[in-house]
Amino acid sequence: MSLTPVERAAHYATRSSRFAKAGPKHLAYFKSVLDQPCSVTQRKGKMLTEKAATAPYNIDWMSQIQGDTPAVLLPTCTKQVSAILRYCQEEKLAVVPQGGNTGLVYGAEPVFDELVLSTQLMSAPPVVSKDTMSVEAEAGVILQQCQEACAKAGMLFPLTMGSKGSAMIGGTVSTNAGGIHFARYGSMHANVLGLEVVTAKGDVLNMMSTLRKDNAGYDLKHLFIGSEGTLGVVTRSAIRLYQQPRSKQTAMFRLSNFESVLALYHLAQEHLAECLSAFEVMDGESLTTSPANQVPYKRTDKNDAFRAGSDFTAAYFCVLVETNGSSETHDFEKLSEFVESAQTRLGDQLSGGGAYEPILSQSAAQTAQLWELREGVPVHLASSGRIYKYDVSFPIDKFYCIVEHTREIVYKKHKVNPAEVLVVGYGHFGDGNVHLNVIDLTRSHAAELDAALYPGVYEFCAAHGGSISAEHGVGMQKRDYVHLSRTPETIRLMQDVKRMMDPNGILNPYKVLPLDT
């Protein structure tokens, strides 16, 4: 993928003249701060200034955005973070917080010459408490390591997602990351019990706690959850844990239309209720590029219908259902009853006249295979051509409309050949979270697609009660579209909050909020 026009425009917005340029004096100060060993761990921080060393911190995960930082600061403790931010605020030095750098909206990299503050060295082993059913972790702890520490104590960390091997706890809190188990365990707003943050002014806000209920004044930790490093740097957090499920069951369905997917979802709520842990949907078109041996059903497509220009719904839908519970027997019974009930109610819509029976996984290997299909979808799509990715959300009954609409625009209005450009949808159905992907297989339709998709996709969200960002956040990528999902009064209050907390606007500039004009 090359930069879209929007991204290009944003990327080349002018550097704000209000920021100072970091010079030798500043770097000497940072070095002196980072050379002070942490009073707890005795570890010193680090500063990187060599181009070769700073390079990976300058580029985003998708290799689209490239900044030019003069220095990457790697503190080891909250005190160092505080000293750095206080100084940056005074000296008007712009700084971008960075965790695992897996964000997908160009939020964690410098746009111009911002300093990078990486949490990488703040990664003491997380502390798991069975009694309070919580884990305390420094910002730089990698998600997967945190999950593993919890699992060792018989506890489940509520968040998991494809980027778990690199994403860091501070990053997941700052982006209010969602993932696969969101429908069951909720968002970071539901699960973060305590937080330590250094504000843009350098103040340390110690809001650490493992209490479940605590209504002693405004609950300010929510200001920092999901504000993508524009209001403060998260240094530590305490997160609620759940009982590690003893049983995990999966089933896969092939359905002939969207109405049946919706009906199946309501049936799942009824039959699986408290143990439902995932309800993932993939349209038939999204499976086009997956290896044949991964797809358990005969693949069909509707290219002729798309070309004819009257019917833009999917050829079929695949649904992956997962349950997590405390009893293997009970969960298997519930799942079996659910499958039977679905067969009775949905009949041919489900079985395709007997050709497509539901698959009830019989082994861990089969479960892994079904998840491999789901997790492979974005990977195989991305490697098949130039890809446009949208992470949007809708009320679940309107989950699929954005895909149909985009097909209409691309195939009918812009007359693109459906054999050359895929328009597909998949995602976390229970959360209304659609991943709309458009793949230019021949890499020859940039002009039509740029015209078709910007700002059309986001405007469609706005017009249909959807959000332009379900889980990935805003960053620089969607900054200029926030007004489509938020009212002017709400955006004004966001700006007031930002101004109050970060008078010189030094923390993660050019991101999330509209540019000052």
Added chain:
Amino acid sequence: MSLTPVERAAHYATRSSRFAKAGPKHLAYFKSVLDQPCSVTQRKGKMLTEKAATAPYNIDWMSQIQGDTPAVLLPTCTKQVSAILRYCQEEKLAVVPQGGNTGLVYGAEPVFDELVLSTQLMSAPPVVSKDTMSVEAEAGVILQQCQEACAKAGMLFPLTMGSKGSAMIGGTVSTNAGGIHFARYGSMHANVLGLEVVTAKGDVLNMMSTLRKDNAGYDLKHLFIGSEGTLGVVTRSAIRLYQQPRSKQTAMFRLSNFESVLALYHLAQEHLAECLSAFEVMDGESLTTSPANQVPYKRTDKNDAFRAGSDFTAAYFCVLVETNGSSETHDFEKLSEFVESAQTRLGDQLSGGGAYEPILSQSAAQTAQLWELREGVPVHLASSGRIYKYDVSFPIDKFYCIVEHTREIVYKKHKVNPAEVLVVGYGHFGDGNVHLNVIDLTRSHAAELDAALYPGVYEFCAAHGGSISAEHGVGMQKRDYVHLSRTPETIRLMQDVKRMMDPNGILNPYKVLPLDT
């Protein structure tokens, strides 16, 4: 209960001279606003100024605090609320939002001559959507009516509590109310999907949405959840619903010590996991005043031990466990296995050598009876003498320490006779939420108890990782103690937020935040 010294001091704090006195000119303006019929419902608002009519709005639920409002404003729509607040901000008129007036921290009443803005007339029937599993309700909708509307559609509203017949949705959102099912379904931060708020400046923030995932910029609705009407008036909200459980099971246990309660809780997590919906604890002393026919176990007390001054733990503990699930058979099986496992693991601690077998409810009537015991506790305690009520929270392994500590202070340090003053603890164990109650049965120990409890109880919370307010909030009652649960930096940010959003401080003054000095 008469006012405690703290409450008295707060109550008689001087009226702030920065506020204007509402005169005829102001009232005429309000009347003109309220006389405009709402553009949707065509209903006009109301204004009450007669003493007899305003009286109930001037007094809190516990009849402790009495304000003297010149007028109660009863708008019917958001536009009227906006006009009222914009005018109050300009004219420096203080105003207190009021819902069902069931708050227990003196937050919803005027302290002096603040205007009352009641949401009572904003109570259109709530709109339940099965598709999005959410309900949209105006601020003045009564909690129980909202629950019933949801139940009719097969959905469960996540919040329930003793005040459900009077508390209003806007009030529950503004206090981040907890209640019995908090451990299962989470807080208002977890369940509020969308919010409409009128800020203290009169701006309407339309953040209504039923989306599950929406990371398009700062999630500002959290600022208003739990800020007790000091930052804005909630006019509408959309709240997440859950599948109505098909099965509800209960069991009761009698345990000989706190360690066994903790062990039982961990066993419940293991065996009941996804279907556990309540784990309520009552110490033996809290059952002293309940009618004998409600208490299924032989009552004992430890007055002699308390008097001897060396052992302050409870005589015994009662635990009420509830499950909610989708299968009667499964849930009953899980509960039975849990009971068996508890008997094996806890032996005599649980059964008292066979004298106290666990009770597995066999009928709806028996379940109702067990809940009656639990819900009756505060009622019977309150009617037995002068009561001091504390709603605090601790990490669950320290749940009971505050009760033991208070006994030590009252019985040992202040030499109060345990037969004349009860010190008891009960509450939502899973949330670490202890209700510490001290009951002066002879109404003759005010001096010792005032000295023993203030500020001792709150200071003990602070020293042991607890919160001075678990679910009831701060209001005027705990305003002067917030610093025990929040750091100076955090309180400073609360004040900054308040100042930014309400420059003249007109919205619910004298509450939540320290008084300006």
